[in-house]
Amino acid sequence: MQIHSELKERRDKIRNLMVQKNIDAALITCNVNMIYTCGRVISGYFYLPVRGNGILFVKRPNNITGEQVVAIRKPEQIPAILQERGVAMPGTLMLEGDELPYTEYCRLAKVFESSTCVNGTPLIRTARAIKTPIEIRMFEKAAAAHIRAYSQIPSVYRDGMTDLEFSIEIERLMRLEGCLGIFPGIRTEHGDIHG
Numbered sequence: 001m002q003i004h005s006e007l008k009e010r011r012d013k014i015r016n017l018m019v020q021k022n023i024d025a026a027l028i029t030c031n032v033n034m035i036y037t038c039g040r041v042i043s044g045y046f047y048l049p050v051r052g053n054g055i056l057f058v059k060r061p062n063n064i065t066g067e068q069v070v071a072i073r074k075p076e077q078i079p080a081i082l083q084e085r086g087v088a089m090p091g092t093l094m095l096e097g098d099e100l101p102y103t104e105y106c107r108l109a110k111v112f113e114s115s116t117c118v119n120g121t122p123l124i125r126t127a128r129a130i131k132t133p134i135e136i137r138m139f140e141k142a143a144a145a146h147i148r149a150y151s152q153i154p155s156v157y158r159d160g161m162t163d164l165e166f167s168i169e170i171e172r173l174m175r176l177e178g179c180l181g182i183f184p185g186i187r188t189e190h191g192d193i194h195g
Helices: 002-020 031-038 075-084 102-111 121-129 133-156 163-176
Strands: 025-028 043-049 055-060 069-071 092-095 116-119
Touching: 002 025, 002 031, 002 043, 002 121, 025 031, 031 043, 031 121, 043 075, 055 075, 075 102, 092 102, 102 116, 133 163
Parallel strands: 025 092, 055 069, 092 116
Antiparallel strands: 025 043, 043 055
16 A cells, blocks of 8 residues: 555645645646546546646556546546535646647646636646655665666677667667666556556
8 A cells, every 4th residue: 555655645746736826626637747646647637636636548558447547548538527525626727837738738628617727837847846755765766776787888889880789789788677768657457546
């Protein structure tokens, strides 16, 4: 349950900042913020109310299940689903204004046309700036893997190598140490979204 408490702590940091700015809910969709709040990357949206459980609206992958997980095809379905669940529409909704393409921001603002939409990117960045103990341990683990990989770089260099060949060897070393070239994040066994 350490993963759920970690995600709850991260969400609560965002919520505390939302309370200070009189924001009722956030709609999160960008990968880095999905990892921060949900522990995984999905194609979809995480609806984070200032109070109550968040709801994960998933387009893909479609094998995520849980009480707080809803499969959708498009964001225009979200308001009706919130209404079915008895969740009031937010007076003020936070979107990732500095992260989203302009057309996507406008589309989401139109989906929530009864709400005042505000740019929440600075607020989320503020929450993410102070690391939790688990995040610090993840940095330490990643740093140790980098040290191991970097210490091997001189052994893979050969005279006459092209930059591309050398880059491939460095990437190989990094991947052997666990770097996948993507955000590692936190993955849960189930798609349950609590907190």
